[in-house]
Amino acid sequence: MKNTGPNFRHLYYFWVVAKEGSITRAAERLGLAVQTVSTQLTLLEQAVGKALFTQQGRRLILTEAGRTALNYADQIFLLGEQMQEALDEADSVRTRLSVGISDSLPKLTAYRLLEATTQLATPVRLVCYEDQHEALLGDLVLHKLDVVLSDRPARSGTLLRVFSHQLFESETIVVGAPSLAAVYEKGFPGNLNGAPFLLPTRNNALRGKIDEWFEGHNLRPDVVGEFEDNALLNTFGRRGLGLFFAPAALVNDLAEQLGARLVGRVPQVREQFFAISNERKIKHPAVEAILSAVPQGGLAAA
Template sequence: MKNASTNFRHLYYFWVVAKEGSITRAAERLGLAVQTVSSQITLLEQSVGKVLFTQQGRRLVLSEAGEVAHKYADQIFLLGEQMQEALDGAGNLRTRLTVGIADSLPKLTAFRLLETTTRLALPVRLVCYEDQHDALLADLALHKLDVVLTDRALSTGSTLRVFSHMLFESEMTVVGTAGLAAAYAEQFPKKLNGAPFLLPTRNNALRTKIDEWFELQGVHPDIVGEFEDNALLNTFGRRGLGLFFAPAALAVDLAEQLQAVLVGRVPQVREQFYAISNERKIQHPAVAAILASVHQGELGSG
């Protein structure tokens, strides 16, 4: 039986399930029991008189009616988020920019990109969160973030309604402390056989490219450590525990902050950096400023 009054709590649970593609994942994100979310979806379907989801394998997909409901839910909850931000910011002269930073993204890169926002005519209040790439995209799709800065593009198979914006790419370099550089810079890269290296873990977009380069060069390094967090990798590198890869575009910062000395350039390995948003065309003035600074060459290809 249809009910003219839609329960917005039920609608919100539906919206999260649609984003997650699974009641289990939606329940985890909402902090509720699976049975609770499932029953709320059932009540919503009874209220509107339509089946909103169909099962495809282990994944829930939207029915035709569900697609219609989802479009309206997107607008409703986005407006709700914007209203809350407007109320929070009432009397505050600063524009809020909520940024998700992938844990694999070099922190110096994130700083360089976000530094632009400190020079805008309109003051910006930065709110930064760090997490894994996929978790940040889920939060972006739920409009909890304005933009995600990451080192990988959106997967072609993704069902999330978000868009990748290529910022720039940089060739990589091998760097290390002065002592390590002195030991391995000569006859680079032939002398790298057995050299101590600190590398990103294999779930990092850059790691496959690095491994392929080692194989092409016939180099078998001594992998001292693998790190998911780039900042931790850099800390170990600064202590001289191994050579590591870094973007050529950040050479000056690396020298100043990590005392990293160039061992050799690796033009065959390039790292890409992206901004991912909910919009095809960036509307947020601070995000637009980041893109403009990149296009003007303030932080570009190495």
């Protein structure tokens, strides 16, 4: 017998039960009788030809088919929520832009890149999410995001239909709190043996280049901390716990917002920044503004 496929009302009841963890709590949330919700679940399982839950004591546990169905239901109902938001905003004077920001991207860089969206004729409402690079690309593919800002491109050879646009490339600098910078700014970089450093973790695109630079200059710094999150690294750096690398284009921002002082320039270690977008027939005007904001020369340092 051919499966008839899911009824979306039944799928919604399944989704609520999976989220609540029980039919009783789901029924309370839906304002329905327990028997009604239970019947709808049975009809859904009959329609798809798979058991979606299994009983363990008093608990309902998703089967493998149930986990698969929940993954799709999450996408379906999230898109439904986004559709409603889009309809609610149809008469709004602001255009919504959902941006994913890689946790390894310097937040000052993210701000400078997004600054272009504030200069459009139509005002933009920014909705920013921070996560790991690969997780954000997954959300981009599902159209949960309009663009991802990252320090690395999407990997080639994958099935993801996304496109990486290099925004700019910057040499790096070593900076630190004034008291620490005063110790190491003279004789740079030869005086960095044993210097305390805060570095990105080894899965960061920049870390390999930094390690190569240390090796090339026969330097053995004292690595006092490694951070996946760039903002946390900067917080420790602001407290004077170690020197750290940063894009040269942000030297003035670093001084103003973090109180960090330039120790030395490292032109051999260059950092790249990308905007990653979906293939779209209709371009988002705010994404286009980001892509065209720094066509040459990178961000201004001033």
